[in-house]
Amino acid sequence: MKSLRVIVVVAVLVIQVYSQRYRPEQQFNNFQQNNFIRNTPQIPRNPQSSASCPEKNGRYPTRTCDGYIECKDGVPEEKVCFDGLLFNPAAGVSAFPCQYPIDVDCTGREQTQPAQPTEECSHQYGYYRVGDAQNCGQFKNCVEGRAYIFDCPEGLAFNDVSYRCDWPDEVATCDAEAYLGFSCPPDARQFGLGQEGYRYFRSPRDCQRYFICINNKPRLYNCGDGKAFNDLINACDGIENVTGCAVPQYQSQNDYRGATTRLPTRIVG
Template sequence: MTTPGLARSTAHAAVVAVLALACLARGQVFQQQGFQRGAQRLGSPRQQQSFGSFAEPQFQRQQQQQQFQQPLQQQQFQQFQQASGFSCPERNGYFANSRQCDAYYKCENGVAKEELCPDGLLFNDKNSPFSYPCSYPNEVQCLTRSAVQPAQPTEDCPHQYGYYALGDAANCGKFMNCAAGRGYVFDCPDGLAFNPETYHCDWPDQVASCDAEAFLQFRCPEEPLLFGQRPAETRLLRSNTDCEHYFACVNGRPRRYNCGEGNAFSEELGHCDVAENVTGCAPAFRSGNDFRQTRLF
């Protein structure tokens, strides 16, 4: 027979158990709803995946990244080796392409990457490994590597980079410097012509594409041949237009010189002197042009 006290205790315990189960169920529903609201705030599936990765242990993430990166790097290296067919002779450096003069290989940590010089420049294997590997054509000997990339001309320039002669055989003193397809015009010093083979301003008689006599507007007088050859000595003759300039006839070809402002060439002395001391050199026949023999580089 059950006593009234025991019955009340049993009933109370049952009520407590029911309330506990109800609270537990409510808590689970709240947690599920809260997680769903949090998941909605994450946005895209990519963001959700990123959010989930923060819950992973750090060592597990690092291990997974290493397992992913190593095969990918090996795969990329193998693919590039197959594409280039070039094996680095040294771990780091620049190395010539065997077929193309403006192409080269750049090796970093033993991995080769094929590179191309800008249009108009060529790879120079003589350059320091710490300097820019491309140079102007006058500084490079391509030999058998004659192939180059197609030209990329602009309105100004035949190539993106380089130095190019302007004018014709009678106007040899101008040239153009092309940089990134834009042309800049320069004049050689007085009496010199641009040499497209050397990229220097040179004596006109040394430039194959220049007519020295037409350019300088002076022709050396004919010399009688001695044993079938021209005399070896150089003749000095004053200019017909102003007395500050004079010409040296070398192998029958003219080269123009300048005595400098305030001076004139004396045919009697065979050299420059103060203009006032030179016979026939009136102020009207003097020029203020200053001549300097120079080179571009």
């Protein structure tokens, strides 16, 4: 009987430990904190705030876009987002309240705290383009003032308006022709109907890649391993079917301008 009691006590302890370490809501909070802002420090607070609570529990905007009031059981506490992030009133209760500027509407509360730049970042947090209009395939994610550099996939450019990698011709700050190293001839052959038709050209640097000209702006494509662009059919074909084609061997992703392979990960709240 005594041994049975010991087994029951041990089982209860195991269940308690398991439930504390693997609760779904705790796992969600850990995932959110680790993936949205790594090593997040304490949010600055104003304990002397004269703010009030519209409701007993919730988060409410202040006159600044990066400030908010958090109410718990009717007790208000004024907080400020980290530099570079803004308070999103539309964020759910389980979401992190401070998010990137593209996800937040600051109408009527445009003022923010002074920037806290570092040698690497203009703000403590955020996404920013690296390079100029002729080198627009990289971007950096700033976390606690430290920059982490990422490359867009081959032939794409970072769009600092949407925080995405887009076609270079769709990025206002990118010179697609200079970036890809190719200009579409004005008298190019046209396929399709109307002036929006596609225009195809094999890359002058190798036959595995080719360009599609849309509105006289180039977009880079890759046929893939064992294939090459065949001018006779205006499509990718087996490399053995393309006369005089020899696929070059690149030593690194920078050997072909605009060609990168690492996929970026956008961190969202």
